Amino acid sequence: MPVLPSLPSLPPFRAIHRRTPRTVPGTPGGDGATMVNCAAYVDGVRQELCSDPVSALNRIREKNRGFVWVGFHEPTAAQMSAVAETFGLHPLAVEDAVQAYQRPKLERYGQYLFLVLKTVKFVDHASTGNGQIVTTGEIMMFLGADFIVTVRHGEHSGLAGLRQKLEADPQHLALGPAAVMHAIADRVVDEYLAVIADIEEDVDEMEVAVFSSDDVDTEDIYLLKREVLSMRRAVTPLAVPLKTLSGSPSPLVPGEVRDYVRDVEDHLSLVTERISTFDEMLTTLVSAALAEVTTRQNEDMRKISAWAAIALVPTAIAGIYGMNFDYIPGMHSPIGFAVSIVVMAAVCVLLFMLLRRRGWL
Known part of the structure; x- marks a missing residue:
């Protein structure tokens, strides 16, 4: 099992002083659209007057405890550049966060972790013009000792409700930014389970149609099989990052949070098994449908x-x-x-x- 190397201790805190408070483009007072949210948490309680990353980071480092949670939705390069300067993020990770289209992965950059999750959503067939039934997005997280920056891509991966749920449980939120990371990963995997349940209904209906007198277009089976493979590409690579987070000691992920991550890992294993089962069933249905067509001919x-x-x-x-x-x-x-x-x-x-x-x- 891979072991994450321990992080060096953080340097002594020095408050960030600026003659004119610096704002991140896209935040209130910046030159772009408003970022999703920014807050500082001390002992799991949200602090007042911390609506921008600089003031939020100053607040928690003055108290020498707590963390900052900044959330963006499809940020521009200028927005992420300002955030990178504030939190000391690596340019390569920032570039990935802006461009998106990344595979699920976990990378270490100095004193923080960079985690990428794929989000999925089941879409009704009638509402899609191109036949797509599973849409994907991304959530990227920069996890440091006293901050977490989340970057979302896609319209179906909002975290506002999750933030409110966490704020209603200060005891859990007091575990630090790793608790936020776990909560986001848990929500994403729960969405996997919901999508899997919807796909299972389609697979069952397809199976009944193939072995009944109804005419079945093999193109529909191939479409469903393609979407199952899309789910596999989103889900399977996440197993290694979760295993690393749950099994490798790290100062950024407390032992209690690792126990929660292990539960998410178990749910992900269930999703992976179901996807493999669906893939095999659809392959069998394609063969059965072709055999049925040949028999009728x-x-x-x-x-x-x-x-x-x-x-x-x-x-x-x-x-x-x-x-x-x-x-x-x-x-x-x-x-x-x-x-x-x-x-x-x-x-x-x-x-x-x-x-x-x-x-x-």
């Missing part, structure tokens, strides 16, 4: 061949007596026409009964 060909055989008898008789010869039996008989009609009808009925008994008609 064979049945259609047998029916066509049976009717062609029946039609061949009167065609052959009519063709023979239609030839220009005088010496054909019954050609000049007054009842020749009636006899030929009766013979053709009798043979056709006999063939129909034989083919019907064999299941061709």
Whole structure:
């Protein structure tokens, strides 16, 4: 099991003094849109007058306890550059946070961790024009000893309700920024479980349709299989970061929080197993649907061949007596026409009964 190296102790606190308080672009008083939220927490209680990262960081370092939680939604490079300067974030991690489209991962940069989570949401088929049924987003976290910066990408990954829930439980929030990290990871994995439940309903409906008389378009099965694979790409890589957080001692993640993370890891294992099961089931359904199509095509060909055989008898008789010869039996008989009609009808009925008994008609 990999062990995270211990962090060096933080340098003695020195308050951040500026003649003019510096604001992060995108925060109140900045030159862009308002950032989602910024707060300082001491002993799990939100502090007043800490609406920007600089004042919030000054407050908790003056008290020498607590942490700052800053949240952004799809920030610009200028916004993240200002935050990086305030909290000492690495430029490579900041670049990942701005550009997004990252795989779930956990990286260490100096005295903080950088964690990426993929968020998912199930979308009703009728509301998507391109057939997509699982949309993805991202939540990135910079976890330090006295701060956590969250960066969201996507419209379905809001954390406002989670922040209110945590603020209602100061005892848990007093565990530090790692408690926020756990709560976000737990919520993301719970969303995985909800999406898995919705996908399971679709898989069950698809299975019933394949093995019933309803016509099933294999394209629908491939669409569902593609979305399951998209879920796998979002879920599977997260197992290693959670295992590292839950099993490797680190000053940034207290032992009590590691126990909570271990529970999230167990839920993620359940999601991974369900996804593998769905993938195998859909592969089987594709094979079954193709076999069903082949069987129906064979049945259609047998029916066509049976009717062609029946039609061949009167065609052959009519063709023979239609030839220009005088010496054909019954050609000049007054009842020749009636006899030929009766013979053709009798043979056709006999063939129909034989083919019907064999299941061709």
